[in-house]
Amino acid sequence: xxxxxxDYLGDLYCKVTHTPSGKSFKTNAPIDNKGKGDxxxxxxxxxxxxxxxVTTIMGIKANEKNIDIEGxxxxxxxxxxxxxxxxxxxxxxxxxxxxxxxxxxxxxxSNVVKxxxxxxxxxxxxxxxxxxxxxx
Numbered sequence: 001x002x003x004x005x006x007d008y009l010g011d012l013y014c015k016v017t018h019t020p021s022g023k024s025f026k027t028n029a030p031i032d033n034k035g036k037g038d039x040x041x042x043x044x045x046x047x048x049x050x051x052x053x054v055t056t057i058m059g060i061k062a063n064e065k066n067i068d069i070e071g072x073x074x075x076x077x078x079x080x081x082x083x084x085x086x087x088x089x090x091x092x093x094x095x096x097x098x099x100x101x102x103x104x105x106x107x108x109x110s111n112v113v114k115x116x117x118x119x120x121x122x123x124x125x126x127x128x129x130x131x132x133x134x135x136x
Contacts, residue, residue: 013039033086043078043088046122050091051076053118058095061112067105071098071135090127098135106132 005017009026012035017024027042029035040048051074062069073096081089093113101109110132113119119128 012036032080043080046088047076047078047091050116050118050122050128051093053116054093054095054113057112057116058109061109065105065108067101067109068099069097069101069109072096073135088126090129092129092131094131094133096133096135100134 003019005019007015007017009015012029014027015024016027026039027045028037028039030041030043031037033041035041055072055074058069058072061067075094075096077092077094078088079090079092081087095113097106110130113130122128
């Protein structure tokens, strides 16, 4: 079990600490939700979590199959809604491979994204879109 500690610093700032490593960072509410927007927001962390989880899961599978994906990039766009209440409505993951892959490797890696534990932990009310590209 991993513990995350969060200390409220005031003015909508939080200090988040990963207790096993002792590393920490700050969050702040976004500008459109009464914050200053000068730190990553809690909902931004959800987008970062899914993007880094998908990257990690693809990296594990690529290592198992000896497929080079070093330099792969995932950009996750987060779309919020206020209906019926404020929440994440959609996450769009743009996955860019550094070079073309053979078809079987591409199919395997594009399917493994659905096995990400973060993805499996999200409510089905959040729409997920995956776009695959090659670097130019």
